Amino acid sequence: MTIRIKKGQANKLLLNQVKNMSGVDLDACYQCKKCSCGCTVSGHVQSPPSELIRRLQLGAGDELLENDLIWTCVSCETCFARCPMGIDMVSVMDALRTLAIEKKAIIPEGNVPLFNSAFLKTVKIFGRTYDLALMTAYKIGTSSYLRDTDKLPIIMKKKKIALLPSLGANRKTVRRIFKKTRQNKGRLK
Numbered sequence: 001m002t003i004r005i006k007k008g009q010a011n012k013l014l015l016n017q018v019k020n021m022s023g024v025d026l027d028a029c030y031q032c033k034k035c036s037c038g039c040t041v042s043g044h045v046q047s048p049p050s051e052l053i054r055r056l057q058l059g060a061g062d063e064l065l066e067n068d069l070i071w072t073c074v075s076c077e078t079c080f081a082r083c084p085m086g087i088d089m090v091s092v093m094d095a096l097r098t099l100a101i102e103k104k105a106i107i108p109e110g111n112v113p114l115f116n117s118a119f120l121k122t123v124k125i126f127g128r129t130y131d132l133a134l135m136t137a138y139k140i141g142t143s144s145y146l147r148d149t150d151k152l153p154i155i156m157k158k159k160k161i162a163l164l165p166s167l168g169a170n171r172k173t174v175r176r177i178f179k180k181t182r183q184n185k186g187r188l189k
C-alpha cells in the first residue's frame with residue numbers, strides 16, 4: 001500500500017478534529033490490520049479502515065472526507081472487536097461523516113447520507129427508531145414511492161413493522177442527548 005499525502009497538507013488538523021469528536025486515540029493504532037482483515041465492506045471500498053487511520057496519522061487533509069468507506073461502513077463493530085488497541089472505529093466513522101457534511105465534501109453516489117439523516121430525524125422525533133416514518137422519509141427523499149411496496153402486505157402480516165411508534169421511548173431524554181451533542185460539537189470546532 002502506497003499512501004501519498006499532498007505536499008503542504010500534512011498539518012494533522014483533520015486528525016485532531018476526529019480525535020476530539022470521537023474521543024478515540026488514533027495514535028494508538030500500530031497498523032496490525034486486524035480491523036481491515038475482518039471488515040465487512042473492505043473488499044468494496046477504496047481504503048480499508050487501517051489505511052484510513054494511517055492516512056489520518058500522516059496528516060491527510062479534507063480530501064480524506066471523500067473516501068467511500070465513510071459512507072459504506074455499516075457500523076458492524078467487527079473492527080472494534082478485533083482491534084488489540086481498542087480503537088472504536090464506529091465513533092471515528094461517525095466523526096468523519098459529520099465532518100464530511102459540515103465541510104461539504106463530495107459524498108460518493110448513493111442514498112446512504114439520506115438514509116442516515118432520515119434515521120436520525122425519526123429517532124429525534126419519536127425517541128427511538130420508527131420504521132414506517134423512516135421508510136416514508138426515505139421514499140420522499142428518493143422519489144421512489146412505489147418501489148418495493150409489493151412487499152408491504154407480507155411485512156405487515158408478519159408484524160415486522162409497527163404501525164405506531166413505540167410508546168416506551170423516553171423522548172425528552174433523547175432530545176436532550178441530541179441537544180447536548182449539538183452543543184459539544186459547537187465547542188469542539
Ligand code: SF4
Nearest residue numbers: 029031032033035083
Ligand atoms: S486493528 Fe486496531 S491497531 Fe490494528 S490496524 Fe486496525 S485500528 Fe490499528
Ligand code: SF4
Nearest residue numbers: 039073074076077079
Ligand atoms: S464498523 Fe465499519 S469499518 Fe468496522 S468492520 Fe464494520 S464496516 Fe468495517
